[in-house]
Amino acid sequence: MLKTNKILCYLALGVLPSLGFSQNKDTPPANWYNLDFQKDATMGISTEKAYELLKGRKATPVIVAVLDGGVDVQHEDLKDVLWTNPKEIPNNGKDDDGNGYIDDIYGWNFLGNAKGENVNQDNLEVTRLIRIYEPKYGSVLPTTPLTEAERREFVAYQKMITFYTSKVDEGNMGKMTYNRLKEELDGIIKAIGKEPKDITVADLDQFNDATARQKSAIRIAKKEMDTGTFLKFYEDIKDGATHFNDQVDYNLNQKFDPRNIIGDNYEDASERYYGNPDVKGPDAGHGTHVAGIIAGKRNNGIGINGIADQVKIMSVRVVPNGDERDKDVANAIRYAVDNGAKIINMSFGKGYVYNKKTVDEAIKYAESKDVLLVHAAGNDASNNDIVKNYPTKYFTDSLDAVVGEAKNWITVGATAWKLDGDLLAEFSNYGYRSVDVFAPGVKINSTMPESKYKEQDGTSMASPVVAGLAALLRSYYPNLTAVEVKQIILKSVTKVDQKVKVKGENGNKKVYLDEISVSGGIVNAYKAITEADKLLSNKK
Template sequence: MRFKLSSLIGAFLLPFLSFGQTKKSTPPNWFNLDFQTDGVMGISTEKAYELLKGKSSTPTIVGVLDGGVDFAHEDLKDVMWINRQEVAGNGIDDDGNGYIDDIYGWNFLGNSSGENVEHDNLEVTRLIRIYEPKYVSVLPSTPLTEMERREFVAYQQMVADYTTKLDQANFGNVNYSRLKEELDQVIANIGKQPEEITLSDLNDYKTTNDRQKMILRISKKEVDKEGFEKFYKDLEEGVEYYKNQTEYHLNKSYDSRSIVGDDYDNNTERFYGNGDVKGPDADHGTHVAGIIGAKRKNGIGIDGVADNVKILAVRIVPDGDERDKDVANGIRYAVDQGAKVINMSFGKGYAYSKSTVDSAVKYAEAKDVLLIHAAGNDAQNNDIEKNYPTKYYTDSLDAIVGEASNWITVGATSSGLDNELLADFSNYGYKSVDVFAPGIKINSTMPESKYKEMDGTSMAAPVVSGLAALIRSYYPELSAQEVKNIILKTVTKVDKKVKVKSGSSSKKVYLDEISVTGGIVNAYKAIQEAESYSKNKS
């Protein structure tokens, strides 16, 4: 879920992956704004702070389980959780918690020598690698036990999914690479840097082949929207994405777990990794952290949602699918360090050891910790298609046996109150997706004190995590379940149909047909409700 293709490139080259939603011009902090006052479907954060004037708050620790966080960022360094009991760099577990030099959090994707996992497989690749030796030669007539038959059917479904993904990746890898080669030649012939190229330069350019004509047509459209430099960066990301898909994500011969050096099949193992919470690629996690709690009103960068937060960085997501053991350990670590909210902007279509994650979710539930999970970016119905981890506890046959009371699943919306309000990439589900929150053109922090707009339910989830942290800061007497109930009860209902993807076509539905609450989170109304809850408890 960590990469979403540029809409125009995807639409032109890969119709089966395209997302064609119009990107409207919005203020960079629109997710904090109010519809009545500002004309955008933000969550009314600034309006909520008017209710909180003069009220004291306590710091709330938010665990950011992600791909890494740049703790030195100018807009995050003052809001990072710091383990004051640990002495940095001395190689000693000073606080005796089992994690050496965990100053800003912990990295479960590395080893004690400082090496880190950057790339990994998708979970479907890992599962096929396990099941293939056993089932690749099985015929319909081969005698199997009931358990083996279930595994064999699941394996066949995995192979079909894997084959589709690999075909798409190979197609994308070839075509994006060729297009970039042509565009690089065009840029070289023009004699300017990408940031300098204008529409006039493209109009004046004389193409030499059909592929150049195609890339020029795409480029001209993009210059009118967001500029040539943005388009070129999107193309670079596309090239890297498909290269990583073929070389790592879908490569059955590639397995990076030896870098970590743990006993991978021992799901009770807790103490492995290192203290490098930034890791080799902290873009996604840094962006998520900024949405939650980038320093407010400091005159630089952006304002996060919560104003009294401590970001605890827990690195568990590689370039590829996260592993269930790491997810479970990340949750447990964050809980043990005092996190009251945990953001999980990741997800995958398969699970290796769901029971291990379920156990960690129950641990967080028992410790009064609220978990916020992104719904996913596949434009799918999560009631039908799985997006792990989930709020449902299941048995060995994958039958639902309970539901976590401390869990919120978040879909993504855009800034305008129209039929494109629902982000066209966002997953949804009448039972499985609880609420929606802003997730398009969200400007936030990036490594090396930079900033960038990104799209995704990965951006919507931290908006809700920030709201949860805001409530828990000013009303610490409220439980995780009460905070969840407040957030779900006070959503902004939208009495207007939105466009939702349905297979290869689309249809129009109301938000209450594709989510539990049928609304977008609202900080102003949530604070009003929290105040009422608090008074009733006193």
């Protein structure tokens, strides 16, 4: 599911919620994810230090595909680092290069149709699955005769219903809470008579005609303004309201199904040629942010510095405001591979899967073409060894038994900037076998549509940090294979002799990173360059 940022949930208390906001109340240094701990006392990945080693070396630009909700290709900090299809003539309505996609200049959009119409909202996968299984199993009793295959489906359906019901309850509570808080803030803004960006603590203190609800909202706002602005707080509340409204109205609404807009035969997973060339789509916030982390034009005096300096971003729109569909993900991977991407970033995930086989086949195809896949671990503070976050690096059979593992795959969890017990982002998923590495994913400032910038949290931000590092390696070491790049990244992590807090079944517990990941550390660009030099030296 596409998450614009980590929605900072409130706990309901009376009419308005009590504060339950951010893990880190202070502010990290600018560009923190590129900084070095020894030099800057910040748990970045030492990108700037790595470039000192690379001075004078030549690099070959590498194509990185961003499979996401869309990218603003006109952004001031991205327009110079975009992949463009060299064989396609813009806007002539023809498939000039014969790849099956008309006018695919910057990439492709699998969430639209040839008329230019696009899907924005969609269901969660669990909603779609319940819509399929409910007519068959909604009235089944434990004593109803079923085949072995039907029994497995019925048990799965029952678990889906339990999960779905809890999500509906959460969505309704969140919708009521955030809408009510936004309503009170709107009233306060109107009464004060200023734009949100101009409202100060003094303005709130001088607002004497507040109702009881408004007083509660003011208390929350003032607490958040200790480390931010009223505008930032108000934007977070609006994001929260939008998130929960979308959950109730679209993501969890079994009566809502927008797939007819696209006009494909959804059940035909082999169908590949549908969509349109609108890679921005109706909501490009998440994908634009991800693209900037990877490739925001470095040292141009504007915006932010991405990780890689020799990279071309290919945008493949595949994630709606809801859960991505397996057919679209598989097609997006194949499109990226066939059009020259050497790294694919996938900052999305979901707890249920409809057609895992078609995604597995696409992952194997990418592996056969030496393409590295980088995937976000998820933002549920859960153990991916136990609770699945699809797609995964594991190939499975019809009984969901593991039958193989992708060697060209890196799963990424998120960390913060301080070396303390809160180093692991409070929302980050983890897993001793299933999460490979960690990377910065808290308060990451990056590009947003219309040449804007914004801080966001999530493993969605950590994944492009690693994809950017992979692009850095493949551009300066073009002979490295995808598997070798993965090995270098995992081998060169910064190990941390510090226990971190994770959420367990019985509350928080403290563990080392090597207990909750394969590599046991945070990616490090400087060490990766050193490791790559060592590997190439040994090959000679």
